[in-house]
Amino acid sequence: xxxxxxxxxxxxxKPVQVVAPVxxxxxxxxxxxxxxxSAPGIARSALPGQFVHVVCHDAGxxxxxxxxNSGLSLDPLLRRPFSICRVDRSGATIDLVxxxxxxxxxxxxxxxxxxxxRAGAVDILGPLGRGFDIPRSLxxxxxxxxxxxxxxxxxxxxxxxxxxxxxxxxxxxxxxxGARSRDLLWGIDEFELLGFGVELATEDGSAGARGLxxxxxxxxxxxxxxxxxxxTVRYAAIFACGPAPMLAAVARLAGxxxxxxxxxxxERMACGVGACLGCVVKxxxxxxxxxxxxxxxxxADIFFDSDGLDFDPGASDAGxxxxxxxxxxxxxxxx
Amino acid sequence: MEQPGISKPEPDLRVRIGSIxxxxxxxxxxxxxxxxxxxSRFYDLEELGAIVVKGLTLRPRExxxxxxxxxxxxxxxxxxxxxxxxxxxxxxRELPRLRGHRVPVIANISGDTFDDYFEIAERLDGVxxxxxxxxxxxxxxxxxxxxxxxxxxxxxxxxxxxxxxxxRTTVIVKLSPNAQDIVAIARAAERGGADAVSxxxxxTGMVIDVERGRPALANISGGLSGPCVRPVAVxxxxxxxxxxxxxxxxxxxxxxxxxxxxxxxxxxxxxxxxTGSFVRPRAALEVVEGIRSYMVEKGYASVEALRGLxxxx
Ligand SMILES: Cc1cc2nc3c(=O)[nH]c(=O)nc-3n(C[C@H](O)[C@H](O)[C@H](O)COP(=O)(O)OP(=O)(O)OC[C@H]3O[C@@H](n4cnc5c(N)ncnc54)[C@H](O)[C@@H]3O)c2cc1C
Ligand SMILES: Cc1cc2nc3c(=O)[nH]c(=O)nc-3n(C[C@H](O)[C@H](O)[C@H](O)COP(=O)(O)O)c2cc1C
Ligand code: FES
Numbered sequence: 343x344x345x346x347x348x349x350x351x352x353x354x355x356k357p358v359q360v361v362a363p364v365x366x367x368x369x370x371x372x373x374x375x376x377x378x379x380s381a382p383g384i385a386r387s388a389l390p391g392q393f394v395h396v397v398c399h400d401a402g403x404x405x406x407x408x409x410x411n412s413g414l415s416l417d418p419l420l421r422r423p424f425s426i427c428r429v430d431r432s433g434a435t436i437d438l439v440x441x442x443x444x445x446x447x448x449x450x451x452x453x454x455x456x457x458x459x460r461a462g463a464v465d466i467l468g469p470l471g472r473g474f475d476i477p478r479s480l481x482x483x484x485x486x487x488x489x490x491x492x493x494x495x496x497x498x499x500x501x502x503x504x505x506x507x508x509x510x511x512x513x514x515x516x517x518x519x520g521a522r523s524r525d526l527l528w529g530i531d532e533f534e535l536l537g538f539g540v541e542l543a544t545e546d547g548s549a550g551a552r553g554l555x556x557x558x559x560x561x562x563x564x565x566x567x568x569x570x571x572x573x574t575v576r577y578a579a580i581f582a583c584g585p586a587p588m589l590a591a592v593a594r595l596a597g598x599x600x601x602x603x604x605x606x607x608x609e610r611m612a613c614g615v616g617a618c619l620g621c622v623v624k625x626x627x628x629x630x631x632x633x634x635x636x637x638x639x640x641x642a643d644i645f646f647d648s649d650g651l652d653f654d655p656g657a658s659d660a661g662x663x664x665x666x667x668x669x670x671x672x673x674x675x676x677x
Numbered sequence: 678m679e680q681p682g683i684s685k686p687e688p689d690l691r692v693r694i695g696s697i698x699x700x701x702x703x704x705x706x707x708x709x710x711x712x713x714x715x716x717s718r719f720y721d722l723e724e725l726g727a728i729v730v731k732g733l734t735l736r737p738r739e740x741x742x743x744x745x746x747x748x749x750x751x752x753x754x755x756x757x758x759x760x761x762x763x764x765x766x767x768x769x770r771e772l773p774r775l776r777g778h779r780v781p782v783i784a785n786i787s788g789d790t791f792d793d794y795f796e797i798a799e800r801l802d803g804v805x806x807x808x809x810x811x812x813x814x815x816x817x818x819x820x821x822x823x824x825x826x827x828x829x830x831x832x833x834x835x836x837x838x839x840x841x842x843x844x845r846t847t848v849i850v851k852l853s854p855n856a857q858d859i860v861a862i863a864r865a866a867e868r869g870g871a872d873a874v875s876x877x878x879x880x881t882g883m884v885i886d887v888e889r890g891r892p893a894l895a896n897i898s899g900g901l902s903g904p905c906v907r908p909v910a911v912x913x914x915x916x917x918x919x920x921x922x923x924x925x926x927x928x929x930x931x932x933x934x935x936x937x938x939x940x941x942x943x944x945x946x947x948x949x950x951x952t953g954s955f956v957r958p959r960a961a962l963e964v965v966e967g968i969r970s971y972m973v974e975k976g977y978a979s980v981e982a983l984r985g986l987x988x989x990x
Contacts, residue, residue: 354716359958397956416751416904416932419956467958610746612753613955615718617711619731619760622744629740629760634715 352422355387357615359467364455365435371528373442374496375451376427380558382434384468388426390504391473391606393636394438395421396612398446399531400453423633425500425583426469427529439499439528470614471637474504474581474604481511487578489515490601491538491563492592494555494584495522499530500606501583507534517592518543518563520555520588524548556591557646563599577601582641590646603641607632688972690724690965691980692947693910694924695847695872697781697808697894699726699947700981703937703965706928706951706986707732707811707851708757712771713778719958724965726947727781730771732813734787735797737763747884747893752903753952755881756896759787759816764797770808781808783849789818795839802844809847812840812871815855815878827853827878830865837869852876852878852917854906859913867921875926875949877910904930907918911939918944918985932960934967941968941980944985946982 362379370376399415419528428437442451456462479486489502508515515538517533533540541558542550582592596603609632612620616634624645687977690701704727740760747754775782784801787926788794801807814827828833837850850866854877863874879900882891910929927940928949937948953960977983
């Protein structure tokens with residue numbers, strides 16, 4: 343089994359660790375913040391679908407090098423991954439959009455704009471991971487078809503960066519966005535400014551269709567096959583990001599219709615750079631690292647459980663505890 | 678022990694572990710640094726004292742199902758499950774690249790039976806680019822009904838002696854903090870012929886996801902590492918370093934030079950940075966710098982002059 347990616351990480355932009363001044367950090371929807379950071383190196387080299395690994399602390403960053411122990415924020419200890427939502431190459435900034443879901447994002451939301459090296463700056467590592475692959479066949483007059491972007495919740499973030507890249511290459515695309523309710527929708531205007539049509543679905547019906555974004559996808563793919571009358575649109579690629587169950591459903595639909603589909607996955611991370619093997623997902627070629635082999639994968643390569651990527655507590659654990667005769671550290675933990 | 682020497686401009690950071698000469702006492706810990714490739718994007722690996730690679734087994738291992746990571750206060754749990762490509766793939770695919778960096782590479786090895794340990798040790802012995810072996814004895818001993826080798830002094834003695842008799846390379850035995858009496862385990866390794874011991878491996882721990890009412894790790898429990906384990910690791914380093922006559926490599930929660938100095942003053946000849954690299958990718962280099970500047974500031978000429986300093990109090 344080959345546990346490494348097929349492409350060395352060097353093939354992509356070289357990551358850097360920087361303490362990036364916060365230019366703005368604004369609540370754009372309830373509990374959803376957009377943070378602009380000054381990070382010229384990352385803004386220059388990042389590709390759509392890549393992420394940054396962020397020290398989430400309201401002191402802004404882990405203390406600078408060379409100083410003594412004090413001030414090093416060890417709790418929360420681990421960095422948090424966030425998709426790069428937009429880069430402004432001339433302004434040398436990157437934008438992240440994050441939802442406050444726990445301690446780290448809560449602390450991040452309290453960081454005020456400021457200067458490098460002091461409160462008001464955030465320690466980030468990036469760009470990391472392998473992003474979306476934009477096939478040549480999508481671009482230009484004789485394109486094989488359109489692209490379909492499918493986002494659920496915060497999954498909008500990497501797709502905005504992708505949308506800019508698609509627009510640059512004159513790829514025609516449609517966007518389907520799902521959220522729980524109208525107030526949690528964001529980023530729609532950015533897609534529209536780029537000239538992409540956006541269709542919405544909310545679970546409570548407060549905007550767009552009532553229901554799940556996957557229902558929009560299903561309809562679009564049916565149309566694309568010309569289920570009723572002549573084929574109106576033909577999709578040559580699907581790009582999706584969102585909760586695991588949504589991705590599983592999109593992957594299945596794409597598979598049934600034979601449309602190539604790329605999904606951006608999430609998993610708990612420690613190192614974020616490929617060294618610890620903490621963030622793996624099950625693929626047809628064995629476990630692969632979300633942070634280094636992904637986060638973007640071909641949907642056809644991923645094993646989705648019925649409830650997404652989540653593990654089934656009944657299936658794997660019981661046997662492990664009992665087969666060794668004791669809940670012994672050796673077989674349960676990694677040493 | 679010498680007294681602090683006269684202030685010298687450039688302190689001597691070199692240390693020796695078995696037949697391995699390290700340019701400084703700072704290694705990177707097994708399983709936290711892959712096979713070096715990832716972090717080589719952040720700095721020149723030759724700046725390190727040594728690299729200890731991800732734990733190897735005879736045959737490839739798939740590892741445990743995800744989620745494999747859970748955060749804890751000032752620490753983390755992991756249940757990677759020794760995912761690795763197997764020793765042959767390591768030699769063929771990883772070692773040639775690693776050999777290109779002029780830094781000692783220590784292979785961390787694991788097995789389920791005594792014969793597994795002996796076979797993998799013999800396979801790696803004398804392979805160009807492998808400077809030594811670190812024997813991870815925290816694995817379930819199949820013959821003992823799954824009880825880890827590392828919890829039982831007799832097993833540790835037998836593993837160590839068996840490897841010692843089969844290989845010429847430097848042998849380091851990595852101790853589990855979950856043992857009842859870690860000094861007894863360390864002495865067993867010493868009697869078996871180990872050149873050094875390293876400690877601590879991770880402490881068994883568990884996190885429950887209260888929202889979902891189930892363990893946060895798919896594997897139920899995992900190994901605890903990071904700054905939260907440091908006081909335990911320093912205490913064990915102190916005890917073991919006083920209880921054996923071979924060098925001790927200390928680790929557990931080191932992020933800064935000062936953290937590392939605690940281990941050295943407790944008696945460690947060298948240290949390793951693990952989880953710290955996840956937090957700060959250049960942590961190991963920052964630790965080297967921190968040790969150096971402390972030595973300059975306080976006028977210590979060699980690491981040996983600092984080793985066990987706290988014993989004198
Ligand atoms: C490649 C990647 C890109 C991401 N991009 C974004 C983004 O653009 N915007 C955004 O808001 N979030 C994004 N996430 C998720 C984000 O990393 C988590 O929401 C964040 O780590 C939570 O930190 P916390 O301390 O606030 O929460 P914690 O207190 O650690 O946990 C709170 C909740 O968040 C969940 N969670 C924690 N870490 C992760 C994780 N790594 N992946 C999924 N769920 C997690 C936990 O299961 C828990 O339910 C991304 C994750 C990955 C892996
Ligand atoms: C993700 C992860 C994987 C590890 N894998 C191994 C391993 O394969 N073999 C081993 O001997 N120790 C392994 N360890 C233990 C570390 O080498 C080290 O002993 C421990 O983490 C304590 O140091 P730290 O607090 O600096 O991380 C692993 C630790 C972590 C966090
Ligand atoms: S988080 Fe360490 S390998 Fe992905």
